[in-house]
Structure formats: C-alpha cells, structure tokens
Amino acid sequence: MLVLQDVxxxxxxxxxxxxxxxxxxxxKVVVALLGTNGAGKTTLLRAISGLLPLHRGALVGGQILFxxxxxxRLSPTRIVQLGIAQVLEGRRLFEDLTVDENLYxxxxxxxxxxxxxxxxxxxxxxxxxxxxxxTSRAGYLSGGEQxxxxxxxxxxxxxxxxxxxxxxxxxAPFMVxxxxxxxxxxxxxxxxxxxVEQNAQMALSVAHYGYVLETGQVALAAPAARLLQEENIRxxxxxxxxxxxxxxxxxxxxxxxxxxxxxxxx
Amino acid sequence: xxxxxxxxxxxxAQGCIYAxxxxxxxxxxxxxxxxxxxxxxxxxxxxxxxxxxxxNWHLPFLLALPLGLLVTVxxxxxxxxxxxxxxIGRPPFTILMITIGLDIILRTLxxxxxxxxxxxxxxxxxxxxGFNVAGVHLGSSDLWTIAVTVVLCAALxxxxxxxxxxxxxxxxxxxxxxALAIGIDxxxxxxxxxxxxxxxxxxxxxxxxIDSLAIDPNFGNAALVAxxxxxxxxxxxxxxxxxxxxxxxxxxxxTAGYESRLPAVIGxxxxxxxPYLLMILILLIRPYGLFGSRKVERV
Numbered sequence: 310m311l312v313l314q315d316v317x318x319x320x321x322x323x324x325x326x327x328x329x330x331x332x333x334x335x336x337k338v339v340v341a342l343l344g345t346n347g348a349g350k351t352t353l354l355r356a357i358s359g360l361l362p363l364h365r366g367a368l369v370g371g372q373i374l375f376x377x378x379x380x381x382r383l384s385p386t387r388i389v390q391l392g393i394a395q396v397l398e399g400r401r402l403f404e405d406l407t408v409d410e411n412l413y414x415x416x417x418x419x420x421x422x423x424x425x426x427x428x429x430x431x432x433x434x435x436x437x438x439x440x441x442x443x444t445s446r447a448g449y450l451s452g453g454e455q456x457x458x459x460x461x462x463x464x465x466x467x468x469x470x471x472x473x474x475x476x477x478x479x480x481a482p483f484m485v486x487x488x489x490x491x492x493x494x495x496x497x498x499x500x501x502x503x504x505v506e507q508n509a510q511m512a513l514s515v516a517h518y519g520y521v522l523e524t525g526q527v528a529l530a531a532p533a534a535r536l537l538q539e540e541n542i543r544x545x546x547x548x549x550x551x552x553x554x555x556x557x558x559x560x561x562x563x564x565x566x567x568x569x570x571x572x573x574x575x
Numbered sequence: 576x577x578x579x580x581x582x583x584x585x586x587x588a589q590g591c592i593y594a595x596x597x598x599x600x601x602x603x604x605x606x607x608x609x610x611x612x613x614x615x616x617x618x619x620x621x622x623x624x625x626x627x628x629x630x631n632w633h634l635p636f637l638l639a640l641p642l643g644l645l646v647t648v649x650x651x652x653x654x655x656x657x658x659x660x661x662x663i664g665r666p667p668f669t670i671l672m673i674t675i676g677l678d679i680i681l682r683t684l685x686x687x688x689x690x691x692x693x694x695x696x697x698x699x700x701x702x703x704x705g706f707n708v709a710g711v712h713l714g715s716s717d718l719w720t721i722a723v724t725v726v727l728c729a730a731l732x733x734x735x736x737x738x739x740x741x742x743x744x745x746x747x748x749x750x751x752x753x754a755l756a757i758g759i760d761x762x763x764x765x766x767x768x769x770x771x772x773x774x775x776x777x778x779x780x781x782x783x784x785i786d787s788l789a790i791d792p793n794f795g796n797a798a799l800v801a802x803x804x805x806x807x808x809x810x811x812x813x814x815x816x817x818x819x820x821x822x823x824x825x826x827x828x829x830t831a832g833y834e835s836r837l838p839a840v841i842g843x844x845x846x847x848x849x850p851y852l853l854m855i856l857i858l859l860i861r862p863y864g865l866f867g868s869r870k871v872e873r874v
Binding site: 358359360362363364365384385386388389390394395396397401402403404405406410411413414415417418462463465466 | 663664739742743745746749750751752753754755756757758759760
C-alpha cells in the first residue's frame, strides 16, 4: 500500500534527517516506527503527508509510492484526498473550535455529505466520550479526550492509511491502553496504521511489524512479536542505566547488518 | 438633545466605516497572523478607480463601485499568488515587512497615475439627501453606510459559522500545520482572506470618500484611524472590529461635537486624539482587546 524507497530528506538544504530509508506499510496492517528523539520518525511522517515544505525540508532522494502512485510531489490536500491522514504529535487541535467543528474540519476534503455523515457516526461510536462534549471547545477537553478528538478528526477523511505521531505522549497509563485498543479497533475495520511511538511496549503490542530508526536510517526491521522479544530492544526502550545504553546501541548497530536478509517480504 | 442624537447618528455611521476597514485587517490577521500594512493603499487604489470611473469615464456609480472592488481584489489575489504563496511557513514578521513594501509601491503607483493633487470623490448622493426625524437629519450616505455594514457583517457571520470555507479559514487561523495535515488548502484560504479583505476595505474607503467629498494620495492613512478600532475590539475578532469601529466613531464624533465648549487650551484637535486615548485605556484593562481571544487554556 505505502512504499518508501531509499527516501532521503534534508532540512534547509543542509541538515540531513533521513538517509535512505526504505519502509513498507502493507494493506490493513499496523506498522510501528520506533526510535529515539531525533532519529527521524516525525520527518518520515512529514515526507509521507507532504508537510516537509512547511518545515523547509525537501525530499532529496528516493520516492514514496501509495498504491503504486508517486505521492512525494503532491500537495498535502491531494495526499489526504488519496486516503492518507496524519495525526500530528501533540494533538494540535483547533482549540477555540468546538469538538464538532474540529471533526467537520477533518472532513473538509470530503465532498459527499453522506460520506461525511458516515465518518461522523463512525467516530462517535468509536469515541462515545466525544458525543457528550460535541459543543464544548476542544481546548477544554482532557488530554485523553483531546487525543481521541485528534484521531477522530483524522478519521473524518475516511483514510485508508492513518499516520499516528506519538499518540500516547503525556497520557496516563490507563489512557495509553485505551489508545492502544482504539488503534486495534481502527485497524480491525480495515485501516492501515503507521504508528510512531516512544512507548515501544505499547506500539509493538498492537503492531504487526516494526521498524527501528536510528539517526535517519533503518537500524532494525522485524515482525513486532520478534522485536518485542529482542533483547536489545527491550534494554534500549524499556529503561536502562546509562552505561548499558551505549552497549545496547553498539549491539543494535551490529544487528543492522543482519537486517537486510531479514527484511520482511509483504 | 437633537444635537446629541445627531452626533450619535453621525458617530455610528463613521464607526461603521472604521468597522469595514478594520474588518479587512482582522480577516487577514485571522488567516495568517499578519497585519497587512498595505490595507490603506488597497483602499486608496480602490477609491481612485471609483472616482476616475465616475468623473472621467462617466460610468454610473453602481458600475464604478464593482470595478473598484474588482481591481483591489485582483491586486490582493495577485499578491497572494506571487508573494504570499512562497511564504507559507515563514515567520509572520517577514510577510508583514513585505506588506509595507506593497504599501509603498501602491501609493507610488497612485501618484504616478493620478498625480498628487486632490480630486473630488465619486458619490451617488447629493449632500443634502436624506430625511429628518425628530429634528435629526439622517443623511442618505450615512444610512447606506450603516445598512451596508449590517448586511455585510451578517453575511460574514454566516460565512464563517456555516460554510466549509469559513470553517477552513477559522481552522487555518488557529493552527496552520494542523490545517494542512487534514487537507485544508491553505493557499485557497489565503487567497480568500486577501480577496475578502481587499473588497471590504475598499467598500469602507469608498464610503469614507463619499463622506469626505475629496481624496488625495494620503487618503490611505484612513486605515490608520481604523487601527485603534481593531486593536480595541481585539485584532482577531470579527465582531470586535465592528464594536471597536462603532466605539471609535462615536468617541471621535462626540468629542468633535463638544470640544468647542472645552477650555481653549485643549484646542480643537482633541477628537483626533481621543480614539487613541481610549484604545490605550482599554488595552490597559484588557490587553487582548474587548473581544480578542485569550489562548484557550485548560484549568
């Protein structure tokens, strides 16, 4: 469905952020994208959704295909129309607008009123909390509700691929679990998800496949279940003392060489 | 009493003009966080076109007005297309400086095209038209000004509340990147904002010119008088621009009407100062203006 081939991205013509990333999100699959701060996760999402120019970044190599069509030169509007919706990191709601207005703004690319109606009903059944707060200002919702509204707003475009950037950020553990089950539910309805997360445990527990980005390159790619057992990942992402961190990093780099033959064939 | 009511009526009419000019500022500021310093010159070009069309080309006023609006809207759209489109994502300050450049270019073009002497303004009314109610003269131009403003505000309210593009504009104003991420075409939003703002401001300018009977290349400074109106109302608020405009109009006209009774030491220019004094006073109490949005924060 979504294929990135050797994608390289540079900011302001000089700062490299991605250095030849290849990645694939097959139909109806959840793919987790892990990595430390600055690894290039958000940049990768921006490259897909066409938001790079806004940050003075540009694709300097490779290509991005969605259902066989090149999308890396299209406008964000066109990309949303093709079926890719992105939830930005930090939710980024229109805080002065009501819940309903936020949702209808999410359907701005949808011309067919019946389709908007359907998407709206779907969002409301997915997030019953929002139904009770339809006319309140988005800025006054709780953190969890805001994240749900952000996801709901993206779903209003009825995407076939949902890009989620750190949906669990700053949420209480029970809310993180709630987000996790929502992702599973969205996926069960047939939407593919590319999930960027710091919370590797959560991400890998819902994903089918996982990639680890490290300084703009894919360090590791494997089925999620295997990544979850992978000793290095466990150490690296599930908390570790500083000295051991370097060790884990070194081992991760070793693994990178082996990933080529292990790359997943979809 | 009749004198007071007369002043109130005149003040409201003048306030409506400030409101229209102020709306132009607000719409662009809302869409792009930019104060458009070329606003006054858009208005200048518009009023000159209308005046020329009526006086030199002998078009009826009702044809000249849309022509003037058309020209300024085209200027606004071209500016969006050629300049602003490349500036998406850049700091508002950069764009603000560019609008100052546009301001200078437009003013120079007007001087090149029409010369710097004063020319009579186009008007569809004779000065004395209108009717009297209880000793108050309701002039046609003032009545029309108020009617136009009311209708336009209602239309704008409907547009922003109940249409797709209105929603797109409000969303873009709040978070440009989030708007892009959900597929809002920000360029269309900018174009709409500039087109709308240019048209509304020009309308305000033409009405103001009818009031002042003559225009010269400094006529664009009228936009500066609308400035306290929008600051007072809250820079990003449509209703604020209207209320602010009326308050400023009333203040200025009432001071002008009564300042002759004040001690001579204050002088007769007080009405030019009171709008700004009022603006400072209100900003001290409400720094974001009467209707301006404080950022929504959860408690």
